[in-house]
Amino acid sequence: MKILSGFPKNDGYRMPGEFENHIGCFMIWPERRDSWQYGGIAAQNAFAKVAAAIAKSEKVTMLVSHSQYDNARRLLPENIRVVEMSTDDAWARDVAPTFVVNDNGNIRGIDWGFNAWGGLIDGLYFPWDKDNKVARKVCDLLDKDVYNARNFIMEGGAIHSDGEGTIMVTEACLLSKGRNPQLSKTEIEENLKLYLGADKVIWLKNGIYNDETNEHIDNICAFTSPANVVLAWTDDENDPQYAFSKSCYDILSNSTDAKNRHITIHKIPQPSPIYMTDEECNGLDYFDDEPTRSNNYRLAGSYVNFYISNGAVIMPGFNDKNDIIAKNILQNLFPTREVIQIYARDILIGGGNIHCITQQYPSGIKNI
Amino acid sequence: MKILSGFPKNDGYRMPGEFENHIGCFMIWPERRDSWQYGGIAAQNAFAKVAAAIAKSEKVTMLVSHSQYDNARRLLPENIRVVEMSTDDAWARDVAPTFVVNDNGNIRGIDWGFNAWGGLIDGLYFPWDKDNKVARKVCDLLDKDVYNARNFIMEGGAIHSDGEGTIMVTEACLLSKGRNPQLSKTEIEENLKLYLGADKVIWLKNGIYNDETNEHIDNICAFTSPANVVLAWTDDENDPQYAFSKSCYDILSNSTDAKNRHITIHKIPQPSPIYMTDEECNGLDYFDDEPTRSNNYRLAGSYVNFYISNGAVIMPGFNDKNDIIAKNILQNLFPTREVIQIYARDILIGGGNIHCITQQYPSGIKNI
Numbered sequence: 102m103k104i105l106s107g108f109p110k111n112d113g114y115r116m117p118g119e120f121e122n123h124i125g126c127f128m129i130w131p132e133r134r135d136s137w138q139y140g141g142i143a144a145q146n147a148f149a150k151v152a153a154a155i156a157k158s159e160k161v162t163m164l165v166s167h168s169q170y171d172n173a174r175r176l177l178p179e180n181i182r183v184v185e186m187s188t189d190d191a192w193a194r195d196v197a198p199t200f201v202v203n204d205n206g207n208i209r210g211i212d213w214g215f216n217a218w219g220g221l222i223d224g225l226y227f228p229w230d231k232d233n234k235v236a237r238k239v240c241d242l243l244d245k246d247v248y249n250a251r252n253f254i255m256e257g258g259a260i261h262s263d264g265e266g267t268i269m270v271t272e273a274c275l276l277s278k279g280r281n282p283q284l285s286k287t288e289i290e291e292n293l294k295l296y297l298g299a300d301k302v303i304w305l306k307n308g309i310y311n312d313e314t315n316e317h318i319d320n321i322c323a324f325t326s327p328a329n330v331v332l333a334w335t336d337d338e339n340d341p342q343y344a345f346s347k348s349c350y351d352i353l354s355n356s357t358d359a360k361n362r363h364i365t366i367h368k369i370p371q372p373s374p375i376y377m378t379d380e381e382c383n384g385l386d387y388f389d390d391e392p393t394r395s396n397n398y399r400l401a402g403s404y405v406n407f408y409i410s411n412g413a414v415i416m417p418g419f420n421d422k423n424d425i426i427a428k429n430i431l432q433n434l435f436p437t438r439e440v441i442q443i444y445a446r447d448i449l450i451g452g453g454n455i456h457c458i459t460q461q462y463p464s465g466i467k468n469i
Numbered sequence: 470m471k472i473l474s475g476f477p478k479n480d481g482y483r484m485p486g487e488f489e490n491h492i493g494c495f496m497i498w499p500e501r502r503d504s505w506q507y508g509g510i511a512a513q514n515a516f517a518k519v520a521a522a523i524a525k526s527e528k529v530t531m532l533v534s535h536s537q538y539d540n541a542r543r544l545l546p547e548n549i550r551v552v553e554m555s556t557d558d559a560w561a562r563d564v565a566p567t568f569v570v571n572d573n574g575n576i577r578g579i580d581w582g583f584n585a586w587g588g589l590i591d592g593l594y595f596p597w598d599k600d601n602k603v604a605r606k607v608c609d610l611l612d613k614d615v616y617n618a619r620n621f622i623m624e625g626g627a628i629h630s631d632g633e634g635t636i637m638v639t640e641a642c643l644l645s646k647g648r649n650p651q652l653s654k655t656e657i658e659e660n661l662k663l664y665l666g667a668d669k670v671i672w673l674k675n676g677i678y679n680d681e682t683n684e685h686i687d688n689i690c691a692f693t694s695p696a697n698v699v700l701a702w703t704d705d706e707n708d709p710q711y712a713f714s715k716s717c718y719d720i721l722s723n724s725t726d727a728k729n730r731h732i733t734i735h736k737i738p739q740p741s742p743i744y745m746t747d748e749e750c751n752g753l754d755y756f757d758d759e760p761t762r763s764n765n766y767r768l769a770g771s772y773v774n775f776y777i778s779n780g781a782v783i784m785p786g787f788n789d790k791n792d793i794i795a796k797n798i799l800q801n802l803f804p805t806r807e808v809i810q811i812y813a814r815d816i817l818i819g820g821g822n823i824h825c826i827t828q829q830y831p832s833g834i835k836n837i
Contacts (some may be wrong), residue, residue, distance in 0.1 A: 103547050160612075169556035171600065174609070179471050183609050186534035186556050234538065241542070242610075294817050345543075 103246040104211070104237075108295035111413035112207060114201035115298030116325055118264030119409045120435075121432050122466040124208075125160035126410065127239060128152055128461050130173045131191035131263055132166060135226075136451045138384030143447040148191070149176045151408070151448075151455055153333050154441045156181050159411025164188065164197075165237070170225035171412045184242065189217070189232040192453060194319065196258035198236040198247060199211060201298060205237075206465035210240035210247040211296055213255035218314045219279025220254070225452070226354060226388060243462070253292055254280040258317040260293065262469070263327045266300040266359030268293050271308045273316035280315075301359040305352055307345035309333060312401035320403045322349055325367070325434040328358055329380045333403045334368035342371060369430050375402040394450070407431065407453030408461075417445030417454045471614040472605075473577070476663035482569035482577060485667030486804075487777045488630030492576075492833040493528035494778065494827050495607060496520055498551075499559035500534060503761045504819045505592075506752030511815040516559070517544045519776070519783055519816075519823055520675040522809045524549050526780025528811035530566075532556065532603070552610065556698055557600040559586070560821060564826035565675040566604040566615065569666060572779070574833035578608040579616040579823055581623035581663055586682045588622070588648025593681060594652065594756060611830070621660050622648040624827050626685040626790045629660065631695045632835070634668040634727030636661050639676045641684040648683075673720055675713035677701060680769035687824045688771045690717055693735070700770045702736035710739060733761035735796050743770040748820060762818070774822030775799065776829075781806050785813030785822045 128148065131137045137144040149328070152161045156248065164186035165173040173183050188196065194311070195218075198210030214235045217224035233251070240247035263267040274280075275289055290302045308316025323333045332349055335342045353366050377398040385393050404427035405414035414435050418424040424442060432440045448454050477483070496516065499505045506510040520529045524546065532554035533541040541551050556564065563586075583601045585592035601619070608615035610833055611625030642648075642745040643657055652660070658670045676684025688699045703710045721734050745766040753761050772795035775784035782803045786792040792810060800808045816822050 102550070167599065167602075170606065182470070182612050183606075184552075185606055189555060231535065234535075238538065238551075238553055244550050 102241045102246060105246055105248045105335065107248070109201040109209065109248060110134045110213065110295045110298040113203045114330065115264070115266070116199060116201050116262040116464045117465070118262055118327065118466070119461055120324070120326060122464045123461045123469065124163060124464045125154050125194045125462045126408070127153050127197045127462060128163050128458055129163060129188050129191040129193045129196070130165035130169055131451060132169050133190045133206070133326050134386040135388040136190055138381050138450060145172070145176055147443065147445060147447040148458060150443050152414060153178050153442065154179050154415045155408065155459065158410050161467045162312055168418045185233045186235060186238055188235055189226060189428055190227050191451065192258070192457050193460040194258045194457045195256065195294050196232040196235040197239050199257050199297070200461070200463050202463055208245055208463065208465055210236060210245055211250050212236040212240070212247050212267050214251040214253055215256065216279065218256065219277060221317070222279030223277070224279060239409035250296055250297065253296070255462055256314070256317070258314060258319040258453070261318050261322070261324055262297055262299065263324045263358060265327045267303060268297055268299045268301070269303045269305065269318055269322060270329070271305045271318050271321070271323070273307050274314060274318070277315040282448050289341065301358065303356050303358070304354070304464070305349045307348060309401040309403050310340070310342045310345060311399045313452055320401055320406050320454070321345070321409070322353070323405050327360070328362040329365050329434065331367045331369045331405055331430070331434065333405045335371045340374070354362060365428060367434060369427050370423045372404065372419040372423050374403050374445070375419060375449065377450065385389050402449050403454065406456040408455050408459040409435070409438070414440045415455055416440060416442050417448070418442040419446060420444065470609045470612060471556040473614055475616070477569040477577065477579065477616060478663045478666040481571045483632065483634070484567060485831045485835070486695065487817060487829055487835070488490050488692070489773065490832040490836065491527045491779050491829045492832045493530060494523050495561045495830060496531050496567045496826055497531060497556050497559040497564070497837060498531055498533035498537055498562045499819060500537050500559045502754040504558055506749050512545055512712070512819060513540070515811065515813060515815040516533060516826060519826065520549050522781060522783045522811060523547050523778045523827065526778050533720045545595070554603060554606055555599045555713045556603055557594060557597050558612050559819065560825050561828040562626045562825045564600040564603040564605050565625065567625050567628070567665070568831050570833035574728070576613055576831065576833055577643045578604060578613055578718055579618050580608070580615050582603040582619040582621055583624065584622050584647065584748050586624065587645060590647030591645070591683070592647060601831070615789040616666055618663065621664070624682070624685070625727075625828055626682060626687040628665065629686050629690070629692055630665055630667065631692045631726060633695045635671060636665055636667045636669070636674065637686055637690060637692070637698070639673045639684050639686050639689070641675050642682060642686070645683040667727065668674050671721070671726070672678055673717045675716060677769040677771050678708070678710045678713060679716055679767045681820055687712070688769055688774050688822070691773050691775070692720070695728070696730040697733045697735065697802065699735045699773055699798070699802065701739050703739045708742070735802060736799060737772050738791045740770050740772065740787040740791050743768045743814070743817065745818065768817050770817050771822065774824040776823050776827040777800045777803070782808045783823055784808060784810050785807070785816070786810040787814060788812065791795045
C-alpha cells in the first residue's frame with residue numbers, strides 16, 4: 102500500500118455512484134454499550150440481516166473487534182467474511198475509506214480525517230483514534246493505495262456522488278464548527294472536487310431534524326441514478342422537518358448537475374416521528390457520566406438511508422404505515438433490483454441507519 | 470468460510486512441501502515484552518528484514534496488533550500488507566493455519582488446537598486464547614474453508630512435509646505430556662496422515678538441545694526436496710546436541726519415505742553454542758513474577774530454521790564462523806533460489822527463528 106499525497110482528480114480518479122458495480126461492501130460489527138442497548142444483541146441481529154441481504158449479490162466483509170469475533174461469526178452466514186479490526190463504534194460509511202476509481206478499473210481509497218462528527222466541539226464520543234485508522238487499514242487489507250486526506254475532516258455519509266461529476270452535501274454538516282472551521286465554503290468545495298474527481302457541488306442547507314451527525318446528506322437525499330434523487334419529505338408543516346425538506350426541494354429544483362441536467366426529485370415520505378423509549382434508554386451505558394439517550398429523544402429516522410448493492414436496495418423499515426409506500430417508491434426507481442426492507446429501529450437507536458453502516462467497494466465497472 | 474469437520478485426506482487434500490509454489494506468506498509482528506528485549510525494537514527490525522526478503526518473490530501479510538499498526542507500517546516496506554490481528558506472541562508458523570491443497574488448486578486451512586507448546590504442563594505462556602484463534606481468522610481473511618482440528622494440539626513447526634506423502638516429526642515434541650497425552654503414538658500418527666494427506670510419518674527422537682517447543686522438527690531437520698533433508702549437526706561429542714543429531718542421522722539413514730525412496734542426509738553444522746547475555750536479560754519483562762530468560766541460558770540456535778520462498782531461501786546467521794559454510798550448503802541444495810542470510814540473534818532470543826515466524830500460503834501449483 103502506497104500512501105499518496107495529491108488529489109485523485111489530478112490522477113484521473115472519480116468517486117462512482119453507489120449504483121455502479123461493486124466488488125463488495127464493508128461493515129463494522131456493533132458492540133459499543135453506550136450506543137447499542139442491552140449489549141447490542143438486537144443491533145447485531147439487525148446488522149446481520151443487512152449483511153446477509155447485501156451478501157446475496159456482493160461480498161460482505163464484517164470488521165469486528167477481537168473480543169466479538171466468535172460472536173459475529175456465530176450470528177453471520179458463512180458467506181460473509183469476518184475480519185478483525187479495532188474501531189470505536191460501528192459506522193463503516195464514515196470511517197471506512199471512500200473509494201475512487203479511474204477509467205482503467207484501478208481503485209484507490211481516501212483516508213479522510215475522522216473526529217467523531219465534530220471533535221471536541223460537538224463530537225459524539227472521545228477518543229476516536231481507532232476509527233480514524235480504519236480507512237488506512239482497510240486499504241492495507243485490500244492492498245490498495247490510499248490518499249492521505251487526514252487533515253480534511255470528512256465522512257462518507259456527508260457526501261453523495263452521481264458518478265458523473267456531481268457531489269451533494271449539506272451546509273449544516275460541512276460548515277459545522279467541529280470539522281474544518283479554518284476552511285471557507287469555497288475551499289471545502291474545492292477539496293471535494295479534487296478528492297472526489299467532481300466538477301460541481303450541490304449544497305443543500307439541512308438534513309434530517311435532530312440528526313446528530315450535523316445532518317448528513319445520506320439521511321435526507323440520495324442519487325438513485327444521475328439526475329434523479331429521492332428526498333425525505335413530510336407534508337406536516339408543524340414538523341421541523343418540513344422546513345428542512347422544503348428548502349432542499351427548492352434548492353434542488355433550481356439546480357443543475359455537473360452535466361447541466363435538471364434534477365428530478367422523487368419525494369419519499371418520512372416515517373412518523375420516532376422516539377426513544379424508557380426501556381431502550383435503560384439498556385444503554387452512560388458515556389462520561391451522562392446518559393447517551395433520554396426518554397422521548399427524537400431519532401433521525403428516514404427511508405433515504407438505504408444501501409444500493411449490486412442486486413438489491415436494502416432499506417430500513419420502522420413498522421410504520423409509510424414503510425410500504427416508501428418501499429414502492431424505491432422499487433419503481435430501481436426496477437432491476439430487489440428492494441429488501443429490514444426492520445431497522447435497532448440500528449436507528451445507535452444514531453444512523455443502513456447506509457451509515459455500510460461502505461461499498463466499487464469495481465470500477467460503471468454498469469452492473 | 471465454512472468450518473469443516475472430517476479430514477483433508479479423505480477430501481483429496483495434502484500438505485505441500487514448502488519448496489512448492491506459494492501465493493504468499495503470513496508473519497506476526499513481535500511486541501511481547503517478556504519475549505523480545507527492550508520493547509522488541511531489535512526483533513521488529515529483524516522481522517522487517519525477513520519480511521522484505523520474502524516479499525521479493527511472494528506477497529507478505531504481516532499480522533499486527535492495533536497498538537503496533539502504525540509502528541509496523543513505519544518499519545515495513547510498502548509492498549508488505551499489514552493487517553490487524555490480536556495474538557499472544559509472534560509465531561506464525563505455530564498459530565497460523567497449516568494449508569492443504571488438492572489437485573485442482575483448491576486451498577483449505579487446518580485450525581489445530583494451540584496451547585503455547587504444552588498448556589498447563591509445560592506451556593510457555595498463559596493465556597494463549599488469542600493465538601488459538603489466529604488460524605481460523607486467517608482462513609476467514611482469505612475466505613478459505615477451514616478444518617476444525619482444535620481438539621488435536623499441534624503446531625506448524627512440529628511437522629515437515631515432503632509434499633509427496635511423507636511427514637517428519639520428533640517424538641520429544643509430539644509425545645510430550647502437554648499436548649495430546651490421551652492419544653497413543655499410533656493415534657497421533659493416524660491423525661497426521663488424515664489431516665496432512667500423508668501415508669508415512671518418520672519419527673525422529675529429538676530436536677535441538679534446550680529448544681523450549683519440546684524440540685520442534687523445524688529447528689533440526691527439513692526437507693529441501695523430496696528424499697533430501699538437511700540435518701543440524703555437530704561433531705562435538707561433548708555437546709548434548711551430538712547425541713540428538715546422531716540419533717536423527719541413524720533413524721533417517723534407515724528410513725525410506727512414502728514413496729520407498731532412501732533419504733539423502735545433508736549435514737549442516739551448528740553455530741557455536743549461543744547464550745543469553747546479562748544485558749539482553751535485563752531488557753525483558755518478567756512473566757508471572759519470573760524472569761523469562763537468565764544470563765547464560767543456552768538458546769536453541771540452528772541454521773535449519775530457514776524459510777523457502779518462491780525465489781529465495783531466507784536463513785539465519787549468527788555472526789558465527791559456520792555462517793558461510795551453512796549458507797553454501799543451502800545454496801548448493803537450492804540452486805534456483807537466492808540464499809539470503811539475515812542476522813537472527815534478535816529473533817532467536819524470543820525462542821525460535823526464521824521458519825518459526827513465517828507460514829507459507831501455498832498456491833496449489835506444485836512447481837515454481
